Amino acid sequence: MGPVLCLVIFGLAVTITNAVDFSVECGEDAVTVSWPMGLQRQQDIDPSHVLLGYCTPTSASVKPGGAQAVFQFKDWRCGAEMMALKEQLVWSTDLMYVPDPGTDEFFLKRVVCVYQRADGWTPRTFRPVMETFGTGELVFSMSLMNDDFSGPALTSVYQLGGFIPISASVDQQAHQPLLLFLEECVASTEAQLGPDAQTYPFINNKGCFVDSRKTMSSFQPRQRGSEIRLYLQAFAFALGKEVYIHCKLVAWDENGLNAGKKACHDKNGSWELLDDPAQSSLCNCCDYGGDSGCNSRKRRALGGNGMTREAVIGPLVIEREGLRSL
Template identity: 45%
Template sequence: MSVFVTVVLFLVLAVAVNADIEVDCGHTEVKVRWSDPRSQMEPSLLKLGTCSPNSFYDGKAVFNVNLEDCSFRRMVTGGQVIFLNDLTHIYDPAFSQPVVCAFERHSDWSPPLYTPKFNTYGYSNLVFQMGLMNADFTGPALSSAYPLGSLIPIMAAVYQSSHQPLLLHMEECFAAMTPQPQPDSPVYPIITNKGCLVDSKSTNSRFQTRERTSEMHLLLQAFKFPLGEDVYIHCKLMAWDPEGLDSSKKACHFVKGHGWELLDDPARSDLCRCCDSHCMARRKRGLASGQGVMQKTVLGPLTIIDGSTP
């Protein structure tokens, strides 16, 4: 039997957040205009969530973005569907203005179908990405819902234009229910201790053999977290000199009946011995030294569902 769902969202008229920021909310997109001739901030360095301005000129910045992009947070409460984000400036941590689009929730409203996409972050001439993939990592996932106990294929990558070859590591990853973790919100540790896939000790999670140094493939077993709710995977990605492996720059997973194994050179798995204790961090040098760089990323939302429910 076919079920047809009609999604109807009633537009809330444009709201001026303050005298210098205007927000025009559409059914699926939002336009944000920022202008402040008194400010010393560079408008090109403004960010709407994870997105940069589409245009900037004469002390003004304009964003035209989809509500499913830029790490907008979606809340469904009472009779409303609310999309929230923050307008910030890269070099002014004190500047933060909320951007809100609120719609009346129709009785037949349901979350939009998943559209495969990657979360992309730029740093100098490096571009970092994380994405949900299909089972053999040949393309993006067609769904973001995973039955409890199934494997979630996740790809992380760094792309470089003219930089020396770099080796990508996933230094730390955890799951949370929000794109911006809250102090009291539950988290699920996945990778800790400078690259140790701690989840692999009790589950079937594991790294896949690399096809190229600039990518990592992780098979993450869907874990028992609030079922049916949005889940976000927060990671610190680190791109480093391929010759610089040590106990603080590594990718280790636990092999049942064998112990901790180093992904890139099993013969050097002694670098993983600290995974059960504490792996000391060494001082990191920046891109200017030709060594490496760290980038925080957020992937999601995805949903873990009860596989026993039809």
């Protein structure tokens, strides 16, 4: 992985945030959070109570000039979400302060670290993105969410048979209205897919949620076209091990539904098109693969109509209740 290109911190909820001037340094192996101690109330912040994702500091110190918390951030990334772009790998997670009981000095900030993407790195299940199209810059994201999708997940450990809420979105900004689809998704024990990676496909064939045919997994009604939500029922794959979710995200013309651009899931034993059940015949190809699979016969030029991105989130862990694999 190459050097850090940039770092962005967004304040989300504050009690003492305005009184604290944080600086964050993204390194190859660690993230360092620092702040001065001279301003009012900043001296009350205990660096050992600062969390990055679900990581506690590997070291914390207070000096006359300021305080510092260091987090090891190399392999499992403290539960951070990762998105792979053409030339960059983007890691994002929450920086949170959890005070002692009885105090209200709580804050939550979003931390984003952007690294150069190493030559040759690509999830090989998917074709690499070669070009960017659109009238405005599109920003893709995919996240593990809490049960009602009101915020990020509070845990990365799920019980077998429980539900894993996942949200993917595209910020279309000045671009024409777009629908977001998940064209392909697999679970893997590897953060970077290779030819020998162990995988569990749950969306394939251009947006067919195949796992919904045998479990209670399903897409959820859209809140807006640029976001897609799903409940993935936790499956018996790599129990107790770290699992990564790899997806190919596609943003597409909202009027361009076809067999190759769709979101289909099982509804009472039949395929249903998420965005227009009256057109559920577009999902008929979900039961077939190969040359008979869901390849749209009506090709649209991508210019102005859509683009794809690959995203990876994790790790998460699926456990059988009462049993954890070592």
